[in-house]
Amino acid sequence: MRTPREVPTGGDPDLAVVAAGFADPRRIRVLMALADGRALPAGRLAAEAGVSASTISNHLSRLRDQGLVTAEQHGRHRYYRLSTPDVEGVLEALARLAPREPITSLRQHTRAHALRSGRTCYQHLAGHLGVHLFRALLDRRWVVGGNGLHHPDTDDRLSAPGHAIDYRLTPEGAGALSDWGVPQRLLRVDTTLRYCTDWTEQAHHLAGPHGSALATFLFEQGWIARGTTPRSVTITESGRPHLDRLCGSPAGMDRAGYPA
Template sequence: MGGDADIARTAALFADPARVRVLMALADGRALAASVLAAEAGLSAQGTSAHLARLREAELVEVEQSGRHRFYRLAGPHVAEILETLARSSPPQPVRSLKSGTRAEAVRFARTCYDHLAGKLGVAITAALLERGALRRTDGDPTTARRAEDRLSAPMATHPYELGPAAERLFGTLGVDLGAASRARRPLLRFCLDWSEQRHHLAGALGAALTTALTDRGWLEPRARGHRAVRVTPAGREHLAEHLGVAL
């Protein structure tokens, strides 16, 4: 029988900038080879292997063998939640170039948080689903505003949302099989307090299914390898405005 959780030991893993770059490269839910991770994190192969070994030991990442190759991914959405939680209570890194400034702006506009949408786009879509009755807030607030108990430094353990009367119709219009999402092994409805927008965005199995549907339809696409930001395509702008009233 163990004692209290060794928070300091886990927290130390997030105190190394290089190790955080490895985790952030995996934060969009991809499984990457160590060589790709090294390139994306700007590290040597030896340094990346050392960081991955420590992260595996702490059960923050897991590895999948495919033939002669090994692919690494986050151990689950809870690791992405830790990264988002730390981001909410951390100062922004200084912008020293046009390239880094453009990248920071893109991440704040639309990014993946493990396997669901975050940033301005994720919050706007969640608000539109609420306004159109696909979601319903149970505490009387008609918006996605942060509650008094939603701390910036912690994930949302509870949320004030449920499916609304228009859920099946509207999610179906967006290409989401609500029944299939409901049968997933993870909770259908979860929500995050978006670190850049300070409002709620949809997560859980439904958030993941929606992101997959919008990507499969060609409404969203990755910006570049190693970049969590996503781009809304011209077709995506048209259809998100048509179906959700989200003007980008």
């Protein structure tokens, strides 16, 4: 089995082989369920895809053959996870290109609302929550170099890692992020920070190792928690006062973590 990173020499990449894994809506739901970095059992993935146990087995086998997921054995159960962060990158890029499905049920509305409110992206925070946290870093001058806004007239693409803006960490920001558990090796002053242009908010959120370290800290402190919708993130009752102090009010988010 070949993972997407292992491009064979001597010819062009066979994009159709990998693309076939994204061509079925049931497999897309499986990949989306795994996109927050967790490993999940087949039963949970069958529920997410809306199929039977025998059917999910066939889809998981197909995804493994295409190098999109890997399997690991824990006791009697097999758990699946994305083979590489590149798979999540493809999902984000497809979300930027794809037409929006009409929302015809309360369940669809709830899922869409949850993902826009807060979600994981490459193991850092995205959506309304991620954008507002990054805005707070800029307002406090912990990060300088830009204003957090999407600039369509530059090489600043939606739903993609950004390159147009040179965000940098200030001495105050290094001290603050150190208190928030970001490793010292990442806290050199004037370090260039990675960012993504958020596809739902069309603004920037912190990415790369700094974004991942910050998200890890917030999860470990119990200030945020994973929601019932795959990849979704909500603010906890214990975390709300801390995020209020950092951000003022978390971008008008209500008690469930949704935009008010």
